[in-house]
Amino acid sequence: MKKNPKQLSFWKKIRFKYKLSFLNENTLEESFSFRLSRLSFFWVILGFAVLLIVLTSVIIINTPIRNYLPGYLDSEVRKVIVENALRMDSLEQALATQTNYLNNISDILQGTSSVAVPQIDSITQKTTTTPNLEKSKVTASFVKAYEEEEKYNLNKTASAQGLPDNLIFYRPVKGIVSDHFDLRQKHYGVDIAANPKESVIATMNGTVIFTGFDANAGYVVHIQHPNGFVSIYKHNALLMKNQGDDIKAGEAIALAGNTGALSSGTHLHFELWFKGNPIDPEEFIVF
Numbered sequence: 001m002k003k004n005p006k007q008l009s010f011w012k013k014i015r016f017k018y019k020l021s022f023l024n025e026n027t028l029e030e031s032f033s034f035r036l037s038r039l040s041f042f043w044v045i046l047g048f049a050v051l052l053i054v055l056t057s058v059i060i061i062n063t064p065i066r067n068y069l070p071g072y073l074d075s076e077v078r079k080v081i082v083e084n085a086l087r088m089d090s091l092e093q094a095l096a097t098q099t100n101y102l103n104n105i106s107d108i109l110q111g112t113s114s115v116a117v118p119q120i121d122s123i124t125q126k127t128t129t130t131p132n133l134e135k136s137k138v139t140a141s142f143v144k145a146y147e148e149e150e151k152y153n154l155n156k157t158a159s160a161q162g163l164p165d166n167l168i169f170y171r172p173v174k175g176i177v178s179d180h181f182d183l184r185q186k187h188y189g190v191d192i193a194a195n196p197k198e199s200v201i202a203t204m205n206g207t208v209i210f211t212g213f214d215a216n217a218g219y220v221v222h223i224q225h226p227n228g229f230v231s232i233y234k235h236n237a238l239l240m241k242n243q244g245d246d247i248k249a250g251e252a253i254a255l256a257g258n259t260g261a262l263s264s265g266t267h268l269h270f271e272l273w274f275k276g277n278p279i280d281p282e283e284f285i286v287f
Contacts, residue, residue: 014038142199143250163274164227169203169285170250172233173268177287181280188278189232189271192287196237196266200254202247203231203272203285211239217269218259223247234269235260 014037021033036044059065175194181187202223209230210222219236237257247253258266272281281287 014042139248139251142252143248163279167204167227167284168249169272169281170201171285171287172203172231172270173198173200173256175256175268175287177282178267181278181282183278188273189234189269190281190287192268192270194256194266194268196256196258198256198266199252200233200236200256200268202249202251202253203270204229204249206231206247208241208243208245208247208253211241211243214260216260216262218257218263219254221253223253228275230273232269232271232273234271235263235267237266 017035017037017040019033019035022031023029024031173192173194175192175198177190178193179187179191181190200221204223204225206223206225206229208221209224210220212220214220214234217234219234219239221233221236221239221241223231223233225231233254235257236254237259238255239253240255241247241253256266256268258264263269270281272279272284
């Protein structure tokens with residue numbers, strides 16, 4: 001089948017090559033020339049356009065220029081804003097916690113306290129008029145568990161002459177008595193061998209009248225109780241209360257330790273005094 005002369009003429013025209021020459025203006029000599037058909041010119045223009053589009057796309061995708069395109073920035077900026085907001089909230093909480101911690105350390109080092117320290121001669125009166133203190137959930141849970149465990153052996157009947165009857169004393173720490181009360185040896189309390197960092201609890205309601213460190217006794221807590229009783233806790237690893245704090249029976253006040261020159265192992269030295277005289281704690285408490 002013969003081709004249409006018009007089709008042949010069209011293909012012949014677009015494939016016909018033209019010569020483009022560059023002449024020297026002074027000598028009219030040909031400096032450079034090349035042949036190019038209409039079809040070749042079309043392919044050159046098309047290839048240049050594709051290359052330009054590809055280069056433009058790569059530049060936009062991999063550079064900040066993409067942020068200037070309408071609609072492109074919305075989702076990305078929203079994600080960054082949310083992440084920054086969450087990060088800022090976490091940093092604010094961490095900063096507040098750190099600030100409170102540093103303020104507490106500063107108060108401890110400076111010896112300042114917002115708790116008013118009562119006079120010793122007014123402790124009994126203050127104890128009888130102090131309103132009920134709200135216990136935290138952890139403290140309430142600890143006291144409840146301890147009461148359930150100790151409800152059958154919390155107290156003995158007071159047998160010493162002149163002492164109040166029907167007193168209830170909490171066992172100050174879980175452990176075994178390693179040394180007993182002995183006036184002749186000037187050992188005015190009992191030593192209770194305990195596990196390291198075992199909770200030391202207040203034997204009765206009262207007010208802390210002294211906390212501090214002694215070279216022989218280590219970290220010490222003194223608590224004034226109603227009816228003329230004072231309890232003393234020695235050789236603690238850590239004190240959890242300050243002078244002037246009101247204490248509930250069974251509330252943790254320290255952690256058992258091995259501090260002080262007179263301590264040779266983890267234990268609590270516990271003393272019980274009544275109106276200025278030491279008494280044997282084992283007459284009132286089952287250890």
